[in-house]
Amino acid sequence: VERRSKWKRVLRILEELEAACDTPVKRLRQVVDAMAVEMHAGLASEGGSKLKMILTYVDNLPNGSEKGTFYALDLGGTNFRVLRVHLGGQRSLSLKHDVEMQPIPQNLMTGTREDLFDFIASSLKEFVEKANDPDQLAARRRELGFTFSFPVKQTSASSGALIKWTKGFSIENMVGRDAAESLQQAIDRIGLDMRVSVLINDTVGTLAVGHYQDPDTVAAVIIGTGTNACYLERTDAIIKCQGIFTTFGRMAINMEWGNFWSSHLPRTTYDVDLDADSPNPNEQGFEKMISGMYLGDIVRRVILKISQESDVFGPASTLLSMPFKLRTPLMAAMHEDSSLELTEVARILEDILEITDIPLKVRKLVAKICDIVTRRAARLAAAGIVGILKKIGRDGTSGIAGGRSRTNIKLKRTVVAIEGGLYTSYTMFREYLHEALVEILGEEIALHVILKPTDDGSGIGAALLAASYSSYD
Numbered sequence: 001v002e003r004r005s006k007w008k009r010v011l012r013i014l015e016e017l018e019a020a021c022d023t024p025v026k027r028l029r030q031v032v033d034a035m036a037v038e039m040h041a042g043l044a045s046e047g048g049s050k051l052k053m054i055l056t057y058v059d060n061l062p063n064g065s066e067k068g069t070f071y072a073l074d075l076g077g078t079n080f081r082v083l084r085v086h087l088g089g090q091r092s093l094s095l096k097h098d099v100e101m102q103p104i105p106q107n108l109m110t111g112t113r114e115d116l117f118d119f120i121a122s123s124l125k126e127f128v129e130k131a132n133d134p135d136q137l138a139a140r141r142r143e144l145g146f147t148f149s150f151p152v153k154q155t156s157a158s159s160g161a162l163i164k165w166t167k168g169f170s171i172e173n174m175v176g177r178d179a180a181e182s183l184q185q186a187i188d189r190i191g192l193d194m195r196v197s198v199l200i201n202d203t204v205g206t207l208a209v210g211h212y213q214d215p216d217t218v219a220a221v222i223i224g225t226g227t228n229a230c231y232l233e234r235t236d237a238i239i240k241c242q243g244i245f246t247t248f249g250r251m252a253i254n255m256e257w258g259n260f261w262s263s264h265l266p267r268t269t270y271d272v273d274l275d276a277d278s279p280n281p282n283e284q285g286f287e288k289m290i291s292g293m294y295l296g297d298i299v300r301r302v303i304l305k306i307s308q309e310s311d312v313f314g315p316a317s318t319l320l321s322m323p324f325k326l327r328t329p330l331m332a333a334m335h336e337d338s339s340l341e342l343t344e345v346a347r348i349l350e351d352i353l354e355i356t357d358i359p360l361k362v363r364k365l366v367a368k369i370c371d372i373v374t375r376r377a378a379r380l381a382a383a384g385i386v387g388i389l390k391k392i393g394r395d396g397t398s399g400i401a402g403g404r405s406r407t408n409i410k411l412k413r414t415v416v417a418i419e420g421g422l423y424t425s426y427t428m429f430r431e432y433l434h435e436a437l438v439e440i441l442g443e444e445i446a447l448h449v450i451l452k453p454t455d456d457g458s459g460i461g462a463a464l465l466a467a468s469y470s471s472y473d
């Protein structure tokens with residue numbers, strides 16, 4: 001009898017989780033509306049919303065006609081990459097490129113601005129000199145796009161000051177300084193003939209790759225370790241920056257959507273605890289429900305709770321109390337275990353958390369927890385995407401207020417470039433996201449919305465933007 005009542009308690013925890021994570025389409029539409037409203041607010045005034053809606057000054061996206069050899073530097077974490085892309089003037093779906101990756105020595109992450117950029121510039125020089133570079137013959141200056149994935153206050157498409165360091169960097173004489181200028185100075189010091197022609201965030205790179213391959217691309221979303229999105233906005237809708245001039249009447253806006261928050265988001269006690277334990281409480285609330293950094297840890301917290309309330313996971317595992325012990329790719333592997341006996345679930349519980357001899361019904365329980373957490377994440381990401389479409393009038397509802405019926409609206413083909421490990425490598429996540437997109441938009445409108453996976457926006461996209469911002473034509 002006691003055993004049965006314990007199992008009942010376990011089932012109650014599961015039911016509570018399921019209820020708290022529930023995302024019926026009605027709720028998703030509330031999230032869509034909240035996203036669109038916050039986007040408006042963030043565009044209306046600086047600090048007007050949790051969505052920063054950062055101006056990128058990028059108004060000129062590559063269109064496929066670009067020609068020449070262009071470089072990119074991608075600095076966003078403990079590694080940096082240099083790339084070279086050759087463009088033939090004809091839109092190509094697979095962009096041929098060379099790439100080299102290098103770790104950043106620990107001491108340079110906390111040293112001086114000059115030392116960091118001198119190191120990067122010398123790697124760049126080596127990379128350039130190793131290859132036969134056709135542009136050297138043409139005697140034209142090499143051009144480079146710089147993807148700098150830290151918070152930047154952008155002042156033009158090719159300049160912006162570092163607001164603060166993240167991800168383990170702490171170079172004091174760099175905060176407030178222009179990142180592109182710092183790189184350019186180091187390049188000049190080392191005697192390399194190269195111009196830093198754009199400074200971008202990785203989502204803008206993804207938008208550039210998407211637009212290069214398909215001119216109907218209006219937005220880009222990244223769902224990997226973290227999550228963010230950017231999109232093309234009409235210049236006259238960017239109220240906080242009235243009078244700004246753009247050649248094409250629109251500009252890419254970096255939403256920083258990971259920080260989105262709305263009371264309509266389905267929040268659990270596990271989310272509250274995860275946030276409280278994080279180094280940035282009350283920040284990145286949307287990201288903490290959606291991205292790869294966190295999903296595994298939400299699941300771990302649910303399993304921990306069940307192990308505290310019952311003995312279905314055997315004797316207490318100390319590993320289970322360790323934050324981030326269960327990584328998202330392994331959580332996904334448990335979720336996607338299609339074997340009859342759920343042997344993969346058993347193996348991962350044992351290997352990672354030292355939880356052994358788990359009966360099948362408990363393995364099923366674990367798979368179910370993974371399903372609930374991932375399904376919620378994917379559906380919320382879908383709602384975020386529709387929020388962007390709504391803001392730019394591509395969700396198929398814009399005519400209704402004007403009295404026209406839905407069926408009379410001429411729907412434009414709308415492409416959203418998408419990348420990131422969670423989307424590309426986690427099939428269940430991707431399928432749940434697509435399913436929710438169709439649910440929210442309706443089948444007919446969803447036919448006009450295409451999610452297009454792109455590759456390496458943060459690298460290739462920067463090189464493509466260097467091309468569209470080239471000083472030569």
Ligand code: ADP
Pocket residue numbers: 223224225226291292293328329330332333419420421422425426
């Ligand atoms: P970034 O770290 O720059 O976001 P990616 O876009 O490649 O790099 O995303 C990597 C993240 O994607 C990992 O941190 C992980 O959370 C998630 N991920 C990678 N592979 C898988 C997988 N097979 N299943 C689930 N999540 C995955």
